[in-house]
Amino acid sequence: MKVEIVTHRDGKEATVGFEYEKRFEAERPMVLDVLLQAQARTMPDLAFRYGCRARNCGVCTVDINGKPRIACRARAREGDTISPVATLPVLSDLVVRRDGIARQMRGRLSSGGQGNNLNVEAPEAYHDLTACIECYACLDKCPMHARNFDGGLPGDVQNAEDLPDASKGYRWGNPFSLLKLQRIRIDPLTTDAGRQAAVDNAIDLGLDACVGCAGCKCGVGIDLMGQVVGELLEAAKDRLPSSKT
């Protein structure tokens, strides 16, 4: 099985063909298997992230034919092109810099809920959102996140110096950061002030981009539009420009 791997080194991009040797006739390898074999056979310092091989850790996300997929649980097919996730800046080969996402949440997560009785059952929705493995597949085509890159992708930015500084946290949000905020809102231990702060933070991160947006999709099946975006838009409805559609 032949695939193409898009590599990046020292700012140079190259597309390298790799012929995967099936280990048995009927093998249907995952994309991660292909990358592991490429590293073992022909590209010894091919850079890619992985961890659990079981769709739990969330770090192995790559683009396959331009769409974000979790490499350890995505079957590879003849002719596939494997490239780094387009929504984040590349560090090396298939490894992207993830740091700017988590960092934008610094100082935004306080629930103000210390000292309450901890023995309170969380609602079902809380657990629905906790299923997030932080794979960042949902950044795909998110206009709010694209604001960090002048409305496009990090790859469109010509000069590296013009990229936003990830180590300070991205200015604009994304479905994942909204999910983290919505989770605070539905935590029974959060105070009213904490709930209000979560909405304020969502607005500050660019919630207005969601108004009239075609919407985002989660890599593990969380209902982002219904349980995150919709809820936050409802909570902020008096404070956002009305739908553009």
Add this chain to the structure above:
Amino acid sequence: MTIKTEWLDYDVIVVGSGGAGGQAASVAAEEGARVLVVSKDPIGCSDTKISEGIATVRASGSDDDSAAGLSENLRMGGGDLNVEAITDAFAQDSQAGYDRLRSHGLRPPIDAERNTPKPLPLPLGGHTKRRSVGHRNSGIAFGHASWNAVIEGSRIDYLEDAWFLDLVTEETGAGKDAPAKRVIGGLIYDASKGCLIAVRAPAVVIAAGGLSTIFFPKTDTMRGNTGDSYAVAARAGAELVDMEQVQFLPFCLASPPSYEGLCAGEPVTASFLGVLRDKNGKVILDGVYLRTRAECSSAIMRTVEAGNGSPNGGAYLDMTANKKLPRSGPYFMRFLQTCLPSAYNTARQALGKAAGKCEVEWEVRPGAHYQMGGIRTNEHGASAGGDGAGETAHGIAGLFAAGQAMGGVFGANRLGSTALTENAVFGARSGRAAAETARTTSHTANDDAFAPFIAETASRFGQKGDVAASALKLELQRESWTCIGPVRTADRLEKLAALLQDWRERLERVSIPAHTVWNQAFMEFEELRNMLETAEAVAAAAQNRDGSVGGHVRLDRGNISAFSTPYSTVVNRVPDGGYLVRRVARPRQPLKRLVSYKLQENWRKFQIKLLLMMPSGMQDKNLEKRYQAIMGASGAAPEVTPGGVDAAIGEATKA
């Protein structure tokens, strides 16, 4: 091209952002320390995040669940290799530690009547009380709690994609009654920035997880478990304890390759009639459900040794007899599906429909899961040395360990649901103790001591050579499996020692390009360096322990009797190469407890024989009753932790 070095100053460095690191950082920060978390994976990405998410919370199931009882459970399970002060600390702090996770967003099911987190319906094996709390989304819920702990706190700075490479220490010049060395900081490779970072800090907490990647792909853990915790500590001169005690799960998948190593079940899920067979269909172990994990693993590996293993170096777990019986069969299927749902689903996806229905056998092979041994510490996670339980006066001042990195908690065997609690308890304890050390340390770091580390590391960028670190890693992984894996012999331990020498030489010939941002070859090199160090420590300890106990199975020697005086192995690196090994004595449980354990064990094995002798109809009725008793009115089996002793009922009888 040379790589630049930046300098930073902190009170406490925490290495790792899993359960232990997250707690250590947040407690140290609360105590007023300026904290830097260093994590090679993205924040929170860890074994903690991919675990089954079952944690021990004392007194969650009943009010009479004493700290003394929980502490004893751990030592009974651990074959008395554990340190009592450490198991006591675990038992005393389990609730407070768990509540700290809740303050970071972990939300368990609640028993409204008792006003406590709600434990699973049955005590997990080895625990004499119900106290294991399961969580929605399993370990991912704990991953969010670690993430929140680090990201939320304004006093915590952090670096992700940053490899902690080495501790920097200096001689204290103190007399016999105080540590001879103290920590003055550490060196970090920041892969996203492409620079080295020298951090001056009087205290470092190592919470960088385990070593199972030495056995990749025969493991169910995260790829980052390259023994960094142990290697970094050993190179700085710290003592490691019980390093031969690696826990293997017997029933991991051997194929297809994408699923290799992932857990498919546990002894108990094989149920009453589950047996292990060799490639000729001959039964190599019956009564699997009553066996320990080590017994199952060694039966599989002995078969492989004899040339009768399955195509992928394992054996066959045959559960078809359970399924065939007309009355009890349907109960069995429900039992299998609900006992360990994630393992069952993994197996079904990997092995196909017929296997999912237990109409055919499953090919299984042991897989590395958890390292019981680790950095030798006291009950506050502070580096310790010397005789008996160890003293900090013989350790390294300013060095702390927590989580899987530390030894002494579980001895020869870890009970189910205890690792996540270990993280919470000793993360907090070490974070507090590290902050205290920083408060009371007045000396300034000697920058000259960093110079050799910086020079050596910088010289690696652009190193010419004919060896690929990633390929050498694969070689080490293959050989580690045969030599220090689930079964060991004196010959193989010697063989590994020779190989290690050769690999160390080849390590110097690893080719590393000069670019500084995310240099994969450099990372592979560093991880390989740590894997070699750790494999050597495991081999040294394994050579010294010349009989089987717990996770250490010697094919060429007998079992170490539970009646003999227990001891732990202690290893430390000597400056001119190699490991010094010695034994430290441990107090044994009272004889009466041990005798009653032996009797119970024999009685259980006799019961298997009786069951197998029954005519089929009688067997069926008997089993139906037994399933009904286990599964109760709800018809659901109690959940079982992979890696827990509950999953190996035989071990449970130790309590």
